[in-house]
Amino acid sequence: MPTPLEYTIPSMAGRTVVITGANSGLGNAAALVLAGMDARVVLAVRSLEKGRAAAEALEGEVEVRELDLADLGSVRSFAEAFTDPIDILINNAGIMIPPFRRTADGFESQLGTNHLGHFALTNLLLPQIRDRVVTLSSLAHRSGTIDFDDLNWERRRYRPMPAYAQSKLANLLFTSELDRRLKESSSPLIAVAAHPGLARTNLFAAPGNGLRGAISNAFIGMVAQSGQYGVLPTLAAAVADVPGNSYVGPGGLFGARGAPSLVERSIQAKNAEAAERLWTVSEELTGVGFPNQLGKNP
Structure with missing residues (x-):
């Protein structure tokens, strides 16, 4: 329950607070709230033009920095250039059900963007982080499986x-293994995950203009909650006093909507052996591993 x-x-x-993909959708909604509470908010975005336009609509101390999670070169450049302490990293950016394509490094685009890009970014920034890492997953993780024999759909x-679904399951396995490693290192940092339920953002626009797309969009419109409510689990995961490896999502209507709550994840997402194996594979694919030195809480 x-x-x-x-x-x-x-x-x-x-x-x-560093938020990936914060020029629109839930990332932008989180930036609006946190900047309004006097945080220094860094919008880590693929398009500087869109990021600057988003920043102009926000009040408070807001910065825009370029980050393309589908390009490990861009991830490294961002991490090398960002030398300040970070209190909270929110791994928010994501893509959903695009046509098949590969990232700059040859990864299937959803795994590469949603998981591997954030995996590399987090580990590169981890020595500077003082509080927590929040990674967004999805209800879709429940249907996900990690195909270690063909992760990149070759x-x-x-x-x-x-x-x-595989990429969103990877987000939860990553969170679990990251939090385990932080505890093993006696670090005060925590790793937590969140999901928005069904939120009316650009990710949930059903593709196509036919009857099926119209029906899907009508259903989403009736069931989904607005972005201002969909962002609440992310905010709760970022500021609430929760244990490491918590999973925060809407507490009602089968997880689709409702007030932020600690929620269950699928059996596959609790598989510690799979989490450790995915971590090892992710290190091999990205060339980035868990840092030897970690930051300390102030």
């Missing part, structure tokens, strides 16, 4: 939705 979270967003003065016929 979901466990409701009681929390308030405190003053964020003096704290730095032999199978590509299917966008299973590929998306």
Whole structure:
């Protein structure tokens, strides 16, 4: 059963929050709230033009920095250029059910963007992080499987939705293994995950203009909650007093909507052996590993 979270967003003065994909959707909604509570918010975005346009609509201390999670070169450049302490890293950016394509490094685009890009970014920034890492997953993780024999869809016929579900399951396995490693290192940092339920963002626009797309969009419109409510699990995961490896999502309507709560993940997402194996494979694919030295809480 979901466990409701009681929390308030405190003053964020003096704290730095980095949010990936924050020029639109849930990332932008989180930036709006946190900047409004006096955080220094860094919009880590693929398009500087879109990021600057988003920043102009926000009040407070907001910066825009270029980051393309589908290019490990861009991830490294971002991490090398960002030398300041970070209190909270929110791994928000993601793509959902695009046509088949590969990242700059040859990864299937959803796994590469949603998981591997964030995996590399997190580990490169980890020595500077002082509080927590929040990674966004999805209800879709429940149908996901990690195909270690063909992670990047090189032999199978590509299917966008299973590929998306695999990437979202990877987000949860990554969170679990990251939090385990942080505990093993006696670090005060925590890794937590969140999901928005069904939120009316650009990710949930059903492709196509036919009857099927119209029906899907009508259903989403009736069931989904607005972005301002869909972002609440992300905010709760970022500021609430929760244990490491928590999973925060809507507590009602089968996880589709409702107040932020501690929620369950699938059996596959609790597989510690798979989490450790995925970590090892991710290190091999990205060339980035868990850092030897970690930051300390102030």
